[in-house]
Amino acid sequence: AYRDRISEILHTSYRTGDAENELQPHQVELDSDAKQVWQMFHDKVEEQLSEYGTLSTVRGFGNKAPEHGLRSSTVLAGFYAPEISNFSRISSRYIRNSTILIQYYLNEQLRLFNSGVADPSLQEANKLLEWLRTECKKLVTLPEIYQYGPNSIRDARKARNLMKILSEHGYALPLNDEVEFEGKVRKEAYEVRV
Numbered sequence: 408a409y410r411d412r413i414s415e416i417l418h419t420s421y422r423t424g425d426a427e428n429e430l431q432p433h434q435v436e437l438d439s440d441a442k443q444v445w446q447m448f449h450d451k452v453e454e455q456l457s458e459y460g461t462l463s464t465v466r467g468f469g470n471k472a473p474e475h476g477l478r479s480s481t482v483l484a485g486f487y488a489p490e491i492s493n494f495s496r497i498s499s500r501y502i503r504n505s506t507i508l509i510q511y512y513l514n515e516q517l518r519l520f521n522s523g524v525a526d527p528s529l530q531e532a533n534k535l536l537e538w539l540r541t542e543c544k545k546l547v548t549l550p551e552i553y554q555y556g557p558n559s560i561r562d563a564r565k566a567r568n569l570m571k572i573l574s575e576h577g578y579a580l581p582l583n584d585e586v587e588f589e590g591k592v593r594k595e596a597y598e599v600r601v
Contacts (some may be wrong), residue, residue, distance in 0.1 A: 479505035
């Protein structure tokens, strides 16, 4: 059935203009329900493209997703139209199916993009390690890190978590002894191994 339908579509004659190979396609429109479905899809994608939205990392494809949905719905509607040369309306059924298809491709873009992204906490731990190396630190306390370290580390909890990561990777060793820093005895200190 599929091959027969494709053959029928390929052998359909189309309106042409005066110039050689000039097509004069008829206008195809969404019916009112289809417009609403498409508008909802468009708005949802637009919202997810914001700076902290789900699709912010795949903006290139995400920006075009609503238009791809329209094109796909036209292909689907044309394929199932009784006469491809005369169809002029796209129903909500086709736009729904095409938005499902485009959503699948958006999810695939996200999956592929995210599979190549390093863990953000590892990236921050690496920044901290670079700072420790630059400052030639052999011994460091938690307050030193969140007061003078990289700008992205400004609280004890985050500094502690990042030092734990560095310890797990062999770049730091937690010390059991208290260490003096800026005239105060600190309970949490680390030997830096760089």
